[in-house]
Amino acid sequence: xxxxxxxxxxxxxxxxxxxxxxxxxxxxxxxxxxxxxxxxxxxxxxxxxxxxxxxxxxxxxxxxxxxxxxxxxxxxxxxxxxxxxxxxxxxxxxxxxxxxxxxxxxxxxxxxxxxxxxxxxxxxxxxxxxxxxxxx
Numbered sequence: 001x002x003x004x005x006x007x008x009x010x011x012x013x014x015x016x017x018x019x020x021x022x023x024x025x026x027x028x029x030x031x032x033x034x035x036x037x038x039x040x041x042x043x044x045x046x047x048x049x050x051x052x053x054x055x056x057x058x059x060x061x062x063x064x065x066x067x068x069x070x071x072x073x074x075x076x077x078x079x080x081x082x083x084x085x086x087x088x089x090x091x092x093x094x095x096x097x098x099x100x101x102x103x104x105x106x107x108x109x110x111x112x113x114x115x116x117x118x119x120x121x122x123x124x125x126x127x128x129x130x131x132x133x134x135x136x
Contacts, residue, residue: 013040014133015058019050019076020065020095025118029063029095032122036130047071051079054087061129062089063116066096066103077110093128095120 016039018029026043033041042057044050048070054062062080066073073094080088094107097118107115114128 013038014060014129016041016061016063016129017044017050017053017059017089018042018063019044019047019068020063021046021068021070022065025065025095029120029125032120032125033129035122036126039129047073047076047079050076054080054083054089058087059089061091061093061133063093063095066094066098073112074106074110077107077112081111091128091133 016033018026018033018041020026020029020043023045026045030041030043033039042053042059044053046068047064050062050064051071053059064073064076071079073096077092077094080092091113092111093114093116094112095116095118096103099115099117104115116124116128
C-alpha cells in the first residue's frame with residue numbers, strides 16, 4: 001500500500017484551536033487533547049491571534065479562555081458570530097475558572113456551545129470533544 005492509499009484510509013483529524021493567555025493551561029489542554037485519537041491541536045496566546053488563525057484555517061473546535069487580555073472569550077464569541085458558516089468552527093467551548101448558571105446562559109446567547117471549568121478534568125474534556133461531537 002502506498003502513502004496516498006494509507007492517508008485515504010486514516011481517520012480524518014479534527015482540528016482544534018486552544019486560545020488561552022496562560023502557557024501552562026494551553027500546554028495542558030493541548031497535551032490532554034492529543035491523547036484522544038483523531039485530534040490535531042494548534043494554540044494561540046490571545047483572542048486576537050486566535051481569530052487570525054481561524055481566518056486562515058478551518059477549525060472544528062475552538063476552546064477559548066473567558067478571561068484574557070487583548071480580546072476575552074466573550075469578544076471572541078462575538079467575532080465568531082459574524083463569520084460565515086464556512087469559516088465558523090463547529091463547536092466553541094469557553095474555558096473558565098468561574099462557572100455559574102448565568103455565565104452558561106450568556107455563553108449560549110453569544111453562540112458558545114459549552115463551558116469547561118478550570119481546573120479541567122480529563123473526563124469532562126473527553127465528553128465535550130469526543131462523546132458530544134458528531135462523527136466525521
